[in-house]
Amino acid sequence: MIQKIGFFCSPIGLGHATRDIAIAQFLEKPPKFVSGIGAAKIISNYGFAVNNEYAPPNFDVQNGKLQGSLGWIWKYFQYYKECKKISNRFIEMENPGLIVSDEDFASLTVAQSKKIPSILITDILETRFTTGIGSLVEKKMNKSMRQIIEKCQVVIMPELGDDQDNIRRVGPIVRTTSYSREELRKKFGFEKKTIVVSVGGTDAGKFLISKVIEATSKIADIELIIVSGPSLKIDNQKIRNLGFVDNLHEIIFASDLVISLAGKSTIDESKAYGTPGIFIPINAHFEQEDNAREEGFVFEDIYKLDLLIPQKLESRRSRIQTDGARKAAKIISEYL
Numbered sequence: 001m002i003q004k005i006g007f008f009c010s011p012i013g014l015g016h017a018t019r020d021i022a023i024a025q026f027l028e029k030p031p032k033f034v035s036g037i038g039a040a041k042i043i044s045n046y047g048f049a050v051n052n053e054y055a056p057p058n059f060d061v062q063n064g065k066l067q068g069s070l071g072w073i074w075k076y077f078q079y080y081k082e083c084k085k086i087s088n089r090f091i092e093m094e095n096p097g098l099i100v101s102d103e104d105f106a107s108l109t110v111a112q113s114k115k116i117p118s119i120l121i122t123d124i125l126e127t128r129f130t131t132g133i134g135s136l137v138e139k140k141m142n143k144s145m146r147q148i149i150e151k152c153q154v155v156i157m158p159e160l161g162d163d164q165d166n167i168r169r170v171g172p173i174v175r176t177t178s179y180s181r182e183e184l185r186k187k188f189g190f191e192k193k194t195i196v197v198s199v200g201g202t203d204a205g206k207f208l209i210s211k212v213i214e215a216t217s218k219i220a221d222i223e224l225i226i227v228s229g230p231s232l233k234i235d236n237q238k239i240r241n242l243g244f245v246d247n248l249h250e251i252i253f254a255s256d257l258v259i260s261l262a263g264k265s266t267i268d269e270s271k272a273y274g275t276p277g278i279f280i281p282i283n284a285h286f287e288q289e290d291n292a293r294e295e296g297f298v299f300e301d302i303y304k305l306d307l308l309i310p311q312k313l314e315s316r317r318s319r320i321q322t323d324g325a326r327k328a329a330k331i332i333s334e335y336l
Contacts, residue, residue, distance in 0.1 A: 003097025003336050005031035008087060008107035011039035011054045013200045014229065015265030016102040018248070019158060019173040019325070020121070021046050026329030031100065034090050034107070038230035038244065045246040053086045054104075055079070064207040064302060065283035069129040073138060080106050091116070098335055105148055112151045117335050120148075120155045121173075121328065123264045128286040153335055156328050158268065168331055172268035173324040175249045181273075184254035190223065193313055196255040198227040198248060198266055205261050206232060208280055208302065212259055213239065215305035222313075227251065249273065257312050259305075262292035274319035276312045278305070 007024065010016045017039035024031055025046075033043050036054030043050045057075035060067040083106035091099070091110055099111035102121040111118040126142045149155055154166050158173040179187070185194075197212050199205020209226060213236070216224050226241040227248060228234050234241045245251060248266070252258050253273040260266045262281040270277040281288035283299040292298060301308060 004094060005029070005332070005336070006091060006094055006096035006099050006107070006111075007031035007033045008099065008101045008104040009033055009035040009039055009043065010056075010103040011036035012056045012103075013263055014038055014042060014248075015200065015263045016121075017042050018175060018265050018269075020102050021048070022173050022175045022325035023121075023328045023332070024048060025175075026326050027332065032094060032096075034087065034104075041230065041244070042246045051086075051090060054083060059204050059282070059285075061204040061207070061282055064280075064299065066129075066285045069284065070137070073129060073141070077141075083107070084110055087111075098332070100332055105145060108148050108152065112148065117153050118151070119332055119335060120152045121158070122155065123158055124287055125149065154331060156331060158264065158324055158328075170327040170331070171324040172272055172320070172322040173328055174265070174269045174272040174322060175325075177247075177250050177253060179250065179253075181253055184250050188251065188254050190225075190254050192221055192223040193257075194223050194225060194255045195257045195259060195309065195313075196225045196227060196251055198229075198252075198258060198260045199232060200229055200261055200263055200266070204282055205229075208259070208261060209234065211302050211305055212309075215309055218306075219309065225251070225255070257309065259309075262288040262295070262297070264291055267291055267295060268322075271320050272322050274317035276315040276317070278308050278312055 009020045030048055033048055033050035035043055035050055036052055040050050040052035056079050087107035087110045099107055099116050099118045101107045108118050127138060130138045154168055157167060157169045159169050160171050161169040163169060197209055199208060226234055226239055227245055228241055228243055230244040249269045252269050252275050255275055257276050258270045259278045262279040267279055279292045279295050279297050280302045281292040281299050
């Protein structure tokens with residue numbers, strides 16, 4: 001008999017949820033998820049059972065720069081303690097035979113204390129949010145994180161490269177579509193050169209949206225599409241805003257250019273579907289800055305959008321082949 005899978009998905013942004021959905025669609029028995037806010041909504045929209053209980057702290061981003069990183073880490077620690085209570089309650093009630101966590105370390109801690117096999121999905125192995133005295137606190141948190149990672153049966157990373165120790169690198173994990181690009185353009189009503197601006201599941205991207213609107217105001221014969229997510233409200237009647245969507249991968253495929261914060265999942269979906277992209281990191285957000293740097297971008301490029309956008313609109317489409325979701329599902333199935 002196939003055991004139950006408890007699948008814990010970080011609700012900070014939507015990228016964790018979209019790659020977890022991609023994996024879950026290849027599992028023989030659907031897992032039961034635990035997540036929160038927009039992530040829980042998108043998981044539910046795909047037909048999976050999900051407990052919507054996690055409520056993470058928001059990043060404070062002003063003019064594109066992350067503020068108060070030490071304060072955020074303190075709030076995150078309080079959130080982590082609450083997540084441990086939630087995950088413990090879920091595990092005792094559901095009695096899963098395997099815990100899979102997408103960057104939710106609270107559930108891994110509980111699973112490991114109960115001797116339940118655990119699998120981590122992540123693209124980072126340590127954090128670098130703070131400097132000075134704050135870095136001492138973060139250093140201690142990173143030490144605890146490494147201990148949790150070492151106790152996992154396997155760590156799945158959505159990147160290319162060699163395996164090492166308990167780390168398995170499977171390549172980008174993205175959702176699939178059965179539609180052609182032409183069918184999707186017709187479905188969404190994309191007729192002109194189409195630029196999609198996506199800022200994920202939080203309000204951190206307001207600065208990016210305003211800069212894109214400003215940069216595209218003088219470019220003729222294009223259509224600007226905003227995907228603002230579940231939190232951000234855009235008061236601009238002249239701009240087509242799709243708000244919260246559960247098929248961003250299809251919208252990216254149908255578009256001619258995607259402009260986004262530098263979240264791993266959006267970058268991977270744009271590359272998998274061959275859509276040129278401009279990826280602007282949140283200033284002082286180490287993970288996004290690393291992701292953007294790999295694609296050739298830095299935060300200061302937000303002030304060069306008027307030059308970058310016309311260049312990227314003329315770029316050739318080039319798709320990368322990836323089977324990361326299927327590979328990840330196969331690894332998870334091996335531990336049932």
